[in-house]
Structures are given as structure tokens and as C-alpha cells.
Amino acid sequence: MSEKVKIAIVGASFAGLRAYISLKKRFPKAIFYLFDKEDYFTFIPSLHLSLCRPSHLQKSQFSLKRYFGEAFIHEEVISIKDHLIETKKKTYAFDYAVISTGAKVNYFGNDDLKKHALGAKSVPHLKVLHKRLPAAKKIVIIGGGLSGVEYAAMLGATSDKEVTLINGADRLLPAILPKAGAYANRYLEKKGVKVIHDAKAVSATEKKVVLDSGEEIPADMIMMCTGLKQFCPLLDSSPITDTLHLEDDDHIFLCGDVAKSDKVPTAHAAMIEGDIVAEHICAKLHQREPKPRLMKRQTTLAVGLGPQAGFIVFRSWYLPLPFTGFLKLHIEKSILLSFKRRIKLFI
Numbered sequence: 001m002s003e004k005v006k007i008a009i010v011g012a013s014f015a016g017l018r019a020y021i022s023l024k025k026r027f028p029k030a031i032f033y034l035f036d037k038e039d040y041f042t043f044i045p046s047l048h049l050s051l052c053r054p055s056h057l058q059k060s061q062f063s064l065k066r067y068f069g070e071a072f073i074h075e076e077v078i079s080i081k082d083h084l085i086e087t088k089k090k091t092y093a094f095d096y097a098v099i100s101t102g103a104k105v106n107y108f109g110n111d112d113l114k115k116h117a118l119g120a121k122s123v124p125h126l127k128v129l130h131k132r133l134p135a136a137k138k139i140v141i142i143g144g145g146l147s148g149v150e151y152a153a154m155l156g157a158t159s160d161k162e163v164t165l166i167n168g169a170d171r172l173l174p175a176i177l178p179k180a181g182a183y184a185n186r187y188l189e190k191k192g193v194k195v196i197h198d199a200k201a202v203s204a205t206e207k208k209v210v211l212d213s214g215e216e217i218p219a220d221m222i223m224m225c226t227g228l229k230q231f232c233p234l235l236d237s238s239p240i241t242d243t244l245h246l247e248d249d250d251h252i253f254l255c256g257d258v259a260k261s262d263k264v265p266t267a268h269a270a271m272i273e274g275d276i277v278a279e280h281i282c283a284k285l286h287q288r289e290p291k292p293r294l295m296k297r298q299t300t301l302a303v304g305l306g307p308q309a310g311f312i313v314f315r316s317w318y319l320p321l322p323f324t325g326f327l328k329l330h331i332e333k334s335i336l337l338s339f340k341r342r343i344k345l346f347i
């Protein structure tokens with residue numbers, strides 16, 4: 001195995017940083033390129049908190065240049081092919097690439113929604129939301145999954161906005177326990193959030209969202225929190241294998257939200273996948289047969305409702321905890337510290 005192997009990681013967030021930390025430890029002399037279009041790591045699961053408390057954003061970030069400066073390249077990758085990664089400034093040759101660029105907002109091909117509904121999953125999205133929020137009295141959130149529920153709960157608990165949550169399924173958080181979804185529903189209604197189930201947004205203007213039933217919901221600000229579209233715009237849509245590489249190129253791996261799978265897309269799962277990809281690259285470099293994908297179903301999840309409340313899901317149990325907000329802040333701090341110190345938390 002050549003120690004001067006070139007490994008490129010595109011996307012320095014939960015999945016990409018875990019893959020980098022694992023690989024750097026095993027191959028300290030390899031040449032690494034760690035790309036991100038943003039120069040800060042941001043704890044994305046706290047974006048809903050930062051929307052209502054903008055001062056929190058800084059606490060949930062750190063400079064990638066400061067902590068990963070030996071490999072970090074602050075550039076947006078625009079193409080990956082033939083063992084070459086291209087940014088607007090330069091082209092980089094690689095032996096292995098890890099793509100961990102996260103998911104894109106899913107507008108279901110609806111141009112109206114794309115024009116009028118704002119994304120809510122990245123810092124650039126948050127900046128737009130911050131500008132629009134003060135003047136918005138009526139907020140419509142589309143999507144009753146994890147991020148839609150956390151945003152609705154935060155806005156319901158900490159603002160006097162009129163919030164409507166449009167949910168395509170017949171219950172909230174359909175990928176989690178039904179009892180937990182019902183609990184979140186009760187919490188939202190108590191906070192004055194109107195929840196509409198079994199409804200699909202079919203069109204939108206600057207001032208309203210139209211549902212498939214024909215009902216029109218007035219809106220000053222529309223947020224798109226639907227299931228995130230899991231695809232990588234940098235690659236043709238080749239499927240990925242159990243060992244998380246492209247079916248037609250075993251030098252390109254995908255992990256985190258960008259890797260299509262049936263699991264709930266979470267930061268926790270993204271970090272585990274970062275480790276799995278590092279394992280497989282390691283096996284290849286040592287000319288070992290990689291083991292099949294070792295992704296276990298996530299059994300524990302903390303869901304925040306407002307700044308403090310929320311609940312913990314553990315296997316088939318859920319436990320309402322008035323201090324979930326503190327727990328999530330503690331998790332955030334631990335993960336930020338673990339990345340800065342390059343310690344792998346036990347997850």
C-alpha cells in the first residue's frame with residue numbers, strides 16, 4: 001500500500017469529518033483534500049434553535065480552517081469524474097473519494113414551491129429565513145418529519161407567529177414511533193400550531209399555499225421541510241452498494257444524507273456511515289475484502305420541542321423529558337468538542 005495515496009472528502013460535516021478523522025489516524029502520510037463550500041462546520045440539528053435565537057448560531061459552529069487547516073480547502077466542488085475533482089479554481093487528482101455533501105431540499109419537481117418555499121437545512125438557508133422572519137406573521141411549514149416538527153415547535157413556543165404545519169402523512173414523525181408522533185402533535189397544538197394531516201402542498205404564491213384539497217393557507221413565509229431529496233448532483237445516478245461505493249466505481253464512496261437509504265437521515269447515522277466508509281477504504285488499501293455494510297438501525301433519538309421540552313425515543317419506547325433541550329445542547333457541545341479534538345465519541 002502506498003502511503004501517498006490521495007483521498008478526497010467532499011463535504012466537511014458529520015459524515016465527512018468522521019471519515020476524515022478515521023482515515024487520517026490510519027494513514028497519517030496520505031494526501032488528504034477536505035473540501036467544503038462553507039468555511040465553518042455547523043451543528044445542523046440546532047438550526048431551528050438558531051432561527052429563533054440567532055446568537056446560538058455562533059456557538060454551534062467552528063472554523064474548519066482553524067481545526068482542519070492541514071487538509072481543508074474552502075471551495076465548492078463542481079464535478080467528480082475520471083479520478084479528478086474539479087472546483088471553480090483547480091482540478092485535484094484522487095485515488096479515493098468520499099462524497100458527503102448532504103441532502104438537497106425536495107421540491108418534488110414543483111416549480112411554484114421551489115420559487116416560494118424556503119429551504120431550512122443549511123446556514124445559507126438560515127440567513128434567508130432570518131431576513132424574512134421578523135416581518136412574517138403567518139408561517140407555513142411543509143413537512144411533518146423531524147426538522148418540520150422541531151421548527152414548528154420552536155416557533156410555536158418562542159414567538160407570536162401563526163404557524164401551520166402541513167403534513168403529507170396521517171401522523172407526525174412517520175419514520176419514528178407512532179406514540180411519539182402523537183405526543184409531538186399534542187405539544188404543537190398546545191402551543192397554538194395548526195397541524196393539517198394527509199395534505200399535500202400543490203402550489204404556492206408569495207402569500208399562500210394551496211393544498212390538494214383546494215384549501216388555501218395564507219402565508220407570509222413558507223418553509224420547505226419535506227423529506228430531503230437524497231441524490232448527489234455531482235454524480236450520475238449510479239446506485240450504491242452495501243459497502244457504500246458506487247456500483248460502477250469502487251473508488252467513490254457516499255455517506256451521510258447524500259447516500260440514499262431507508263434509514264431516518266440523522267447526524268448520528270451520518271457519523272456512523274463516515275466510519276463505515278473509512279473502514280472500507282482502509283480494507284481496500286490493505287487489500288482485504290471489505291465486510292458487508294454494517295449499518296444498524298438507529299435506536300435512540302432526542303427530539304426537541306421548543307427550547308427545553310422534547311422526548312427521547314429508545315427502541316419502542318419514548319420518554320417525554322422537560323430538559324431535552326439541555327440534553328441536546330450537551331450533545332451539541334460534545335460533538336463539536338470531539339471534532340475539534342479529533343476524538344471519536346462512542347455512538
Ligand SMILES: Cc1cc2nc3c(=O)[nH]c(=O)nc-3n(C[C@H](O)[C@H](O)[C@H](O)COP(=O)(O)OP(=O)(O)OC[C@H]3O[C@@H](n4cnc5c(N)ncnc54)[C@H](O)[C@@H]3O)c2cc1C
Binds near residue numbers: 012015048077
Ligand atoms: C432543523 C433540523 C433538525 C435536525 N435535528 C436532528 C436531530 O435532532 N438529530 C439528528 O441526529 N439529526 C437531526 N437533523 C438531521 C441532521 O442534521 C443531518 O442528518 C446531518 O446534518 C447530515 O450530515 P451530513 O454530513 O450527511 O450532511 P450535512 O450536514 O448536510 O453536510 C453536508 C456538507 O457538504 C457541504 N457541501 C455540499 N455540497 C458541496 C459541494 N459541492 N462542494 C463542497 N462542499 C459541499 C455542505 O456545505 C455541508 O457542510 C436535523 C436537521 C435539521 C435541518
